Amino acid sequence: MLSAFFQRLDLGVRRFVPLVTVLAFIFLGAVRWPVPYAGAISPSLGLAAVYYWSIHRPDLFHPVTAFACGLLYDLINFLPFGLTAIVYIGVHQLVLRQRRFFAGQTFYVLWAGFALVALLASAWQWMVVSVYNNLWVPVEPVALQFFLTLAVFPLPAWLLIRLQRVALSQG
């Protein structure tokens, strides 16, 4: 009886792995690194996690989760409320519709897909923030962040693959 309860609890907790990783990556992205200018170009790790889970476990990562994570990102980062929520929901839906394409592909294809997603996300955020401020946001920091996000993508992806194997292999 008790063991059945713990088994259910264990399974229940495991269902939150995607949400928890996205949140952890969002918080990690806000950490102050003791390197000049690092904060302005810190990679969008949250986006990488949203992309990964939307492909690999969309059953555990719903539009409402994407929406909530995006709002949280906007709150923490003092961005227009809803800006990143749109990005996360959009990425979730876009990737979901292309899941057949991603199935069984190599990691490089996953990476290339992420490049496109991150590019669209950056362009959207750049546009909205420019409209909000009534002036063009300088492109270099945005471009630097995009390239850095792209360059480090294998690291969060590797972590998430390991985590998925360890925690969600039965799911």
Add this chain to the structure above:
Amino acid sequence: MVNLPPQLSDYLFRQENLSMPVRRPPGTSWVYSKAASWRVWAQRFSFIFFLALAFGLLFISRGNYAAVERLRARALDFFAPALDAMARPVVLAENALQRVNHFINLQAENEKLRAENARMIQWQNAAIALENQNRELRSLLNYKAEPALSYISARVIADTGGPYVRALIVTAGREDGVREGMAAMTGEGLIGRVVEVGEWSSRILLITDLSSRIPVIIAGSGEHAILAGENRPNPRLLYLPQDAVVHVGSRVMTSGHGGVFPPELPVGIVTSVDKGGIEVTPLSAIGRINQVRLVDFNLKGGAFNPMAGNIEAGSRPR
């Protein structure tokens, strides 16, 4: 309650099968396919619903409503402990590295400090002489002494906004006496102002942020200008008079115009003058700030002396 066979329930509740035309596994009843197609619609509807909601919020937040501001401040308090927990290992590692670094450079640093100390003693003598003179002149003029300014110290726990907004989150809020609009400084100079205040945390918009506009004065020439952030490492000077001559190395201080900041807060040094504009390097290494001081100047009023906080209370002339 119907218990589905494990393989089937796995098949049904996986999104990959739901977002495609529903294929009924052989030997199952139509109920399962109905359930699956319902889920497809529910999922599509939730996508449209949340997308519309996010667009609605984006539109609403443009209006700077008080409710949105309050929600943001509450959220700041709510997430500050998690951000703080994330920041601590980085600070520990940074301190450890610094200690090793200090140990390696001990001798060189010692010599540098000795030289600096000798220079500082000269400055101290000059300061004491000037202070005495200043006091005598003030007594001649019946000048009313300015009350001491108060500083609130805070620790930086997050560097947020990425390439779009340059802001820091610090561990001091309303409970500590922080109010919106306070100037944020380090020992070296101005770094920004408080834009959001929670109960025990607040947000500082840096002078490098795109929306930061600070009225400044160039020391020496006395020219007025606006220091505008660009989300790049160095802000630029705007609206300088056409005939103004600005040299590399000139100090830039707040002018106090507009009442946002008190006058004469040190801000930066002009580091490049070219066709593209005049670039100012902030005096504080903005990327590496650990501690900030929030300056309470509105309550006390009067002219502002940025050195006031560096003098211990007991040694201040009464």
